[in-house]
Amino acid sequence: MSDSFDILDWEAFSGEPVMAGVEGEPTVEELSRLPFDGEAPLFAVVASPSTTERLVVDVLAASRSLALLGRWVVVPFLQDGERTFAVGQVKGVTMENDLFEGATARAVVSSLGSLPPSASQDLYRAELSMSAVFALRGPEERVVPSLMGTVPPSGSGAYLVSDAFLGGLLSRNSPDLFYLGTAYGSTGRSLLLPTWIRHFRKGPGGAGDTYHMGIFGRTGSGKSVLAKMVLIGFARHKGTSLFVFDPQGEFSRDLGGPSGEEGFSLDWGRVAEERFGKKVQAVPLRNLVLDSWELFEDVVGKALVFQWLGYPRGEKRDLAAEQLGCELRRRHMNLNDLSGDEAFAAVGEIVGDEGFVKRVYMTDESVERHLRKARDHWSDPSQREQLRSLWRGMTILFDDRRRGTVSVTRLVEELARGDRIVVVNLSREGLDRGLSLAAGASDMVWDEEIQGLVVWRLLEALRRRGEEAYLDGKRLNVLVVLDEAHRFVPRGALEGTQGKVRDLLVSAARETRKYGLGWLFVSQTLASLHPEVVGQLRALFVGFGLTGGNELAGLRDLAGGDGEALTLYQRFPDPQSAPSDTYRSFNYMLLGPLSPLAFSGQPLFLSAFASPEAFLDANGLIRP
Numbered sequence: 001m002s003d004s005f006d007i008l009d010w011e012a013f014s015g016e017p018v019m020a021g022v023e024g025e026p027t028v029e030e031l032s033r034l035p036f037d038g039e040a041p042l043f044a045v046v047a048s049p050s051t052t053e054r055l056v057v058d059v060l061a062a063s064r065s066l067a068l069l070g071r072w073v074v075v076p077f078l079q080d081g082e083r084t085f086a087v088g089q090v091k092g093v094t095m096e097n098d099l100f101e102g103a104t105a106r107a108v109v110s111s112l113g114s115l116p117p118s119a120s121q122d123l124y125r126a127e128l129s130m131s132a133v134f135a136l137r138g139p140e141e142r143v144v145p146s147l148m149g150t151v152p153p154s155g156s157g158a159y160l161v162s163d164a165f166l167g168g169l170l171s172r173n174s175p176d177l178f179y180l181g182t183a184y185g186s187t188g189r190s191l192l193l194p195t196w197i198r199h200f201r202k203g204p205g206g207a208g209d210t211y212h213m214g215i216f217g218r219t220g221s222g223k224s225v226l227a228k229m230v231l232i233g234f235a236r237h238k239g240t241s242l243f244v245f246d247p248q249g250e251f252s253r254d255l256g257g258p259s260g261e262e263g264f265s266l267d268w269g270r271v272a273e274e275r276f277g278k279k280v281q282a283v284p285l286r287n288l289v290l291d292s293w294e295l296f297e298d299v300v301g302k303a304l305v306f307q308w309l310g311y312p313r314g315e316k317r318d319l320a321a322e323q324l325g326c327e328l329r330r331r332h333m334n335l336n337d338l339s340g341d342e343a344f345a346a347v348g349e350i351v352g353d354e355g356f357v358k359r360v361y362m363t364d365e366s367v368e369r370h371l372r373k374a375r376d377h378w379s380d381p382s383q384r385e386q387l388r389s390l391w392r393g394m395t396i397l398f399d400d401r402r403r404g405t406v407s408v409t410r411l412v413e414e415l416a417r418g419d420r421i422v423v424v425n426l427s428r429e430g431l432d433r434g435l436s437l438a439a440g441a442s443d444m445v446w447d448e449e450i451q452g453l454v455v456w457r458l459l460e461a462l463r464r465r466g467e468e469a470y471l472d473g474k475r476l477n478v479l480v481v482l483d484e485a486h487r488f489v490p491r492g493a494l495e496g497t498q499g500k501v502r503d504l505l506v507s508a509a510r511e512t513r514k515y516g517l518g519w520l521f522v523s524q525t526l527a528s529l530h531p532e533v534v535g536q537l538r539a540l541f542v543g544f545g546l547t548g549g550n551e552l553a554g555l556r557d558l559a560g561g562d563g564e565a566l567t568l569y570q571r572f573p574d575p576q577s578a579p580s581d582t583y584r585s586f587n588y589m590l591l592g593p594l595s596p597l598a599f600s601g602q603p604l605f606l607s608a609f610a611s612p613e614a615f616l617d618a619n620g621l622i623r624p
Contacts, residue, residue, distance in 0.1 A: 069093060072186070200516045226541060241418055242479050285455075324351070505533065541588045588605070
C-alpha cells in the first residue's frame with residue numbers, strides 16, 4: 001500500500017473481493033466507484049486482537065511522529081456485500097519494544113545504564129473507538145447508517161479523516177449540520193466536527209422529539225460561549241423560540257453588543273435577529289408584571305404589611321393573605337388597581353373587620369389584639385402613611401401600567417407563537433438595597449423572595465402553556481435555558497420559594513418533553529444538581545474540571561463506564577493555564593445524539609471555536 005490514500009481507489013485497500021466469482025458479488029471495479037472524493041492519508045493497518053467495539057491498529061513508521069490522540073479515522077471494509085466505512089477516534093496510543101523488555105536487555109541496562117537507540121524495533125499501536133458506521137447501498141450507492149457487524153480483516157487500512165471525506169459522507173445531511181468547533185486533537189488541521197442542534201418537531205432539521213441538554217464545566221471552561229453558539233444553532237430553525245434565565249446578566253449584556261467574555265465577542269442576539277428573523281427581547285425581571293391572585297397572596301404573605309399588623313410568618317399569615325385576596329376579589333378589585341388609594345382604603349376596612357380576624361384566629365384575646373392593632377394603624381396618619389408606602393411598593397408589581405413592563409402571560413404567549421427570543425435578566429443589580437428604580441417605580445419593594453416567586457410564576461406559566469398546547473393536539477418548540485442551573489435545581493432539602501422553584505423544575509424535566517418544551521441546564525457542577533434532572537438529560541457537553549470524586553463518578557455513569565473516554569477527558573488542559581489567548585482551548589466531551597458520527601453512543605471530543613469569526617464562517621453566517 002502507498003502512504004497516501006485516494007478515497008476513489010478502493011482496489012488499493014480492498015484486496016480480492018470476498019467470495020470472488022459468486023454471482024451478485026461486487027467486483028473490484030464496482031467497489032472503486034464512490035459517491036464522494038477527497039484524500040485521506042494511510043497511517044495504520046488493522047491488527048490483532050480487534051473487536052467490533054474496539055479496533056487495534058499498528059501505526060506505520062512514517063506516521064509515528066504524528067499527534068494521533070483524538071484524531072478521527074476511517075477504516076473501509078466489505079460487509080454483507082456492501083462497501084462499509086467505520087469512523088471513529090483514536091482513544092490511546094502505546095509503544096512496545098520487545099528488545100527492551102527482555103531479561104537480557106534489562107541486565108545490560110542495569111550494568112551499562114543504557115542501551116543503544118533501537119527505534120526501529122518500536123511497535124506503535126493505536127486503539128480506535130468506532131462511533132459510527134456507514135454503508136453504500138443500492139445501485140445509487142446511497143450513504144446509509146450501518147453497524148459494526150464484523151471486524152475488518154487484519155491489514156485493512158486505517159486512514160486519517162479529512163473535511164472532504166466527511167463532507168462527502170454526510171452530504172445528504174449537510175443542511176442539518178452545525179459546527180461548534182473542531183475535532184479534539186485536530187488543532188492546526190482544521191477538521192470540523194459535524195454536530196446538529198435539532199428542533200423538537202418533525203420535518204427538516206427536527207429531531208421529532210423533545211430532548212433536554214446540559215453544559216457543564218468549571219468556571220473559565222467556556223460554558224457561556226458554547227451555550228451562545230448552541231442557542232444560535234437552535235434559533236436557526238424556523239418557528240423555534242428561546243427563553244433564557246440569566247442570573248448573572250451574561251446573556252443580557254450581549255444583546256446590547258458583545259461582552260467579550262473569555263476573549264470571545266459573539267453578538268448572538270443580533271445574529272439570531274438578522275439571519276433568522278427572530279424577535280429578541282431582554283427583560284429585567286422586575287419589569288415583569290405579576291398577573292395572578294395566587295401570586296398576590298404569596299407576595300403579600302411575605303411582605304411587611306402583615307408583619308406590622310402582628311401576623312407572624314407561617315400558617316396564620318398565609319391564611320390572612322388568602323382571606324385578603326378573597327375579600328378584594330369579592331369587591332371586584334383588579335390586580336393593576338391594587339396600588340391605588342381605593343384599594344388601600346379597602347384593605348384597611350378588611351383587616352379591621354372582626355369577621356376577617358376571626359377567620360384567622362380562634363381566641364377572643366387574639367382577635368381583639370389584632371383588631372386593635374389594625375384599627376390603630378389606619379387611624380394614625382403617620383402609621384397609615386407608612387403602611388400605604390409598604391402596600392404600594394408591593395402591589396405595584398401587579399400594575400401593568402408601569403413604563404416598560406410586560407405581563408408573564410403575554411411573554412409566554414409570544415414564545416408559544418414561535419420565532420421569539422426572551423432573555424430575563426435575574427442579576428442582582430438594584431436588589432441589595434431592596435428597591436428598584438426601573439420603570440419609574442422608585443418605591444417598588446424587591447428582594448430575593450419576590451424574585452423567586454417571579455421565577456416560579458414564569459416557569460409555571462411555561463409549563464401550563466405547554467400543557468394547554470398538548471391537550472389541544474399541538475406542541476411547542478421552545479428551548480428554556482437555565483444559566484447557573486445549580487442555583488435553581490440543587491440537591492438536598494429546600495424550603496420556601498427556593499424549594500417551590502426546584503420542585504417545579506424537577507417535575508418539568510420529567511413531564512414537558514411531550515409538550516415540546518426542552519431545557520438546557522448550564523452549570524459549573526454536575527454532582528450538585530438534583531439527580532432526577534441529571535437523569536433526564538439526553539445530550540451533554542462536559543468541559544474541563546469535573547475530575548473530583550463525586551463529579552467523576554457521575555460522569556462515569558453518564559458515559560456508560562467508558563474508562564478510555566474518561567481518561568481522555570481527564571487529559572483536557574486547563575484553559576486558564578495557557579500562556580496567552582492564542583494557545584487557549586476549550587475542550588468538551590459530548591455525550592448523546594449530538595452528531596451524525598455518534599449514533600453508536602460513543603462519547604465524542606470537541607475543541608470549541610476560539611473566535612466568533614471561525615464559528616460564523618464555518619456555519620455560513622458571515623455576510624458577503
